[in-house]
Amino acid sequence: MxxxxxxxxxxxxxxxxxxxxxxxxxxxxxxxxxxxxxxxxxxxxxxxxxxxxxxxxxxxxxxxxxxxxxxxxxxxxxxxxxxxxxxxxxxxxxxxxxxxPCHPAPDEILMALEALDQIGAALQAINARAREAFMLHYLDQQTHAAIAVHLGVSVRMVQKYLVQALLACRHRCAALA
Structure with missing residues (x-):
């Protein structure tokens, strides 16, 4: 072995x-x-x-x-x-x-929810700090500087985390398309 x-x-x-x-x-x-x-x-x-x-x-x-x-x-x-x-x-x-005047069709809602699932799966595949930076920035609407303080890293590192998260989302969505 x-x-x-x-x-x-x-x-x-x-x-x-x-x-x-x-x-x-x-x-x-x-x-x-x-x-x-x-x-x-x-x-x-x-x-x-x-x-x-x-x-x-x-x-x-x-x-x-x-x-x-x-x-x-x-x-x-x-x-x-x-x-x-x-x-x-x-x-x-x-x-x-x-x-x-019109409501979104059920298939449009389903597509949106599937997109959210894909984003969630992409975020699960990256490191926890990049995922947290993504969530803090895009969900909690925190600035890069505030996220840097929260994570104890530089603003540049926060930017790298966000790029990593966005690339993972793009890759995941492209792979499923």
Whole structure:
């Protein structure tokens, strides 16, 4: 067995151990935090999916429950931001529907929601800081300088994060077209 083959096996073994030792705790913690077993199950699942996707993330984790909780909290924040975006879109559509003589066709609404899904998938594929910069700028309408202070980076780095996010969105949408 080569070294390259043993790394995925070690990762899979580490994930199995992490899951078996901490999934019930994480699910219970999320159920208390979210007040809904279904949402807790979804976030717990997404937490472990994110961990599986990060190949070398299990190396050197000394406090797995803190790590799982932090990952889950970030996913909850991402979900909340997506819901805010969706609600803002639907509210804007309602305003437009009241002011326009015709309503958007159901297929147009579906296309818009699919576009939001594609943007969400593209943002999941980039690093967390770039995703956060994107959300802060485009959803919370914060300036580059405010985002730089929030993230503890330079304005130039914020600009790089935003370019990275926009390129990921463009790539994702082009790949699906």
């Amino acid at each position: 080569s070294a390259a083959e043993s790394i995925p096996q070690q990762h899979a073994h580490a994930v199995r151990i992490l899951y078996s030792e901490h999934h019930d705790w994480l699910f219970g913690w999320l159920r208390k935090k979210l007040g809904c077993a279904h949402n807790a199950a979804d976030v717990a699942h997404d937490t472990f999916m994110r961990i599986i996707a990060s190949r070398d993330a299990l190396l050197g984790v000394e406090q797995p429950r803190a790590w799982l909780a932090t990952t889950a909290k970030r996913l909850i924040i991402d979900r909340a931001r997506r819901e805010v975006l969706e609600h803002a879109y639907l509210a804007e559509m309602a305003v437009l529907a009241d002011s326009l």
